[in-house]
Amino acid sequence: MRQDEIWDADTASRYDTPGEGVFAPGVLEPAVERLAGLAEGGRALEFAIGTGRVAVPLVRRGVPVVGIELSQPMIDRLRTKADEATIPVVLGDMASATAPEPGGYRLVYLVYNTISNLLTQAAQIACFRNAARHLAPGGRFVIELWVPELPGPAPSAQxxxxxxxxxxxxxxxxxxxxxxxxxxxxxxxxxxxxxxxxxxHRYIWPAELDLMAQIAGFELESRHADWRGAEFTAASRSHVSVYRVPGSQ
The missing domain is CATH 2.60.40 (Immunoglobulin-like)
Structure with missing residues (x-):
């Protein structure tokens, strides 16, 4: 299964669920609030922007957002909510595509487990490097990702x-x-x-994610269990990890 086969017109048409699921206010609003704070008044770049679930309310908060997206049907869906002037989007792979003015962003973010759509370790590292390439000194790369829950030890448990x-x-x-x-x-x-x-998907353990970040020149700034800032523990099933490029602007 190729990613462009998964994120087709049918998927795009069914993706938005206003007020429910990942669009529920209790899910979406804490993410937008946290990202707006991390942008610190600067521009943000969303990898895999999709239909604008996060980008549209973030722009309404006053944060300029640019997107990179592999799926043209998802972009078409986004265009029913915001035009190109409001949210510019580059059609391409988040591991390699270049957004306008690389090096000028305060925040790059990748939400809802989407880094796992890259199916090799090399591609995931390339994604980190692409984020670093777009960020200004002191800028942040934010990843929301689940913690793998592997099957039991029995050979039949898959x-x-x-x-x-x-x-x-x-x-x-x-x-x-x-x-x-x-x-x-x-x-x-x-x-x-x-x-x-x-x-x-290719699943990633938190420690492996941190190593990818180090390879790309990032430092781990914080890790929480959710967007509200809950403590990350051994029992956490997901995490929001914030990586920072050394230096200051």
Whole structure:
């Protein structure tokens, strides 16, 4: 599965869920608040900007945002909310594409586990290096990412149920040799039919993420369990990690 096959027009049309899921105020508002503070009045660059879930409210907060996005259908969806002058977007891969005026951003951010869409360690390191290339001295790179929850030790255990709610079942299947996981999203109603979508990822442990950051010239500034600043512990299932380019502007 290629990323451009996953993030197609059908996915883009179903991505936005206003007021619910990742668009719920309790999920979205703390992220926007934290990112606005980390931008410190400067410009921000969002890798994998998608349909503008975070960028649109961040611009409304007064933070200028530029985006990089691999999927043209996702950009088309964003354009129903904000024009090119309001939120410029470069069509391309977040590991290599160049936004206008590289070196002039105070903040680069990558939310909702999206760095794991890059399926090799080399590509993930390239993403860090691309973030560093765009940042001014003292600028920050923020990553929101889940903590892998591997199957049990039994040879037959290859899957983990990560979410269950009425009408939805989420299951991850792991390939621990390649450090890959495929997320299976099953949507269903009271009938006998169900809709299955899948997405491949390369999972990253926090310590490996920190090493990637060091290779790209970053220092870890902070790590919390969520956007509200909860303490990150061994029990945390996700984290928001803030990396900083040494120096000051």
């Amino acid at each position: 899957a983990v149920v990560f979410h269950v709610e009425p009408g939805y079942l989420g299951v991850d299947t792991y390939d621990v040799v390649r450090q890959h996981v495929i997320s299976h999203h099953v949507e269903f109603d009271q009938g006998k039919q169900a809709r299955l979508t899948r997405s491949p």
